[in-house]
Amino acid sequence: MLNPQKLSDPEPDPRGAILPLTAHEITLRLANEDLLHEIDLVIEARSRTIILGPNGAGKSLLLRVLHGLKAPTSGEVLWAGAPLDSVARARQAMVFQRPVLLRRSALANITFVLHRAKLSRQDREARARAYLEMAELEHRAQTPARLLSGGEQQRLAIVRALALNPEILFLDEPTASLDPAATLAIEQLIDTVHNGGTKIVLVTHDIGQARRLADDVIFLHRGRVAEHSQADVFFAQPTSAAARAFLAGQIVT
């Protein structure tokens, strides 16, 4: 794995400028059902925030609302106290639960997002190749992205998001379809990115992964934040019944 910092822009951007991210009484109502209820969160810069919860808890929806893909029915999302603007948009990236890859080669998927950076064609391609290397996909550069294996697609989607050099990176179950070695590689990559100053917000229902990565944990249950605490506190003494049951491996619905 390469060090992604080698790839970031020469002048460091003012990291932390758009954070903290605040969710203020967010409710999301779709098809006459409240899927997110009055969510209040403050997501601070730098730390790795893990959103944990059972299937259907609303983790993906919450991520979409935070990232600005879905407008909440009520409440607001604030970036350093201000509503989403083009600056805040440009400094965040998201890896979807089901990766959305362009019908192009793996390499072209990355050069596509590098268009925003004003680079020469060669520089752009060189940079894209470096990101492919990071995902250990350099030998797949010319392969159509949609012919890659599930895990390879997931890795490509992650490095494509990194290519945006985001200040905050949302990841929706990025290792759900990966084998243990690939999972470890992705976790290391996330660590490296985080060490470079990028805020990580990662959704998972893998408790082991949450333990390995989390600085703080948001436990989501039935569209509500059951608790939001520091990782050590969360794993040692979860306060909500749902989180206790979930951590104990019981079925939580």
Place this chain on the structure above:
Amino acid sequence: MSDDSSVLSLALRLLATGDDNLYAIIGLSMRVSLAAVGLGCLLGIPLGAALAVLRFPGRTVVTALLNSFMGLPPVVVGLLIYLLLSRSGPLGFLGLLYTPSAMIIAQTLLVTPIVAALSRQTIADLNDEYAELFRSLDLGLAARLGALIRDGRYSLMTAALAGFGRAIAEVGAVMIVGGNIAGATRVMTTAIALETSKGELALAIALGLILIALAMAVNLMVLGLNNFAQRRAYA
């Protein structure tokens, strides 16, 4: 029976010997229809893409209209262009009636809705797939359309071929606005109509064979494109 087979052999001889008259007719047909498809793509693909991506009031109505325009009767289109281009019509001063240009205009009108409607479908499907990524990347409209058209190019080529198939085979519009003038505006379909009515079947059959071959070639190209795109997982 023997009559028929002699007509057929005459037709084949015409094709094989490279009869000037025959090849001039084929050449004009190709020129007119290809020009119409080119213009139809220039107009139809952006129109289809815009309908697929933009949300505006009346979009459903426009889409329904466009879909129904796919089946515009060629004679009606011919009549419309005739009225526009005839000496007393609003565009009469251009002096285009009974020229290949008039035929290209009429066929463009026939082809554009086909290309636009098929492009709209293709791009709408692709946009469903890409929309969240595009929003996440905060792409502007031009970049989104560019990516959709680029990545949908194989299906769009299929749309263009469908338009070509329609143009090369239609007779009503080119007959009315072209006038089927020998050496000037006579194309395959109008020549077939005329020769058949005169009882000169050899030329008609030769042209008919060419048209069938073209139709088959178009379909083979569509299949080939689809196969290629599928294999490359671009479809």
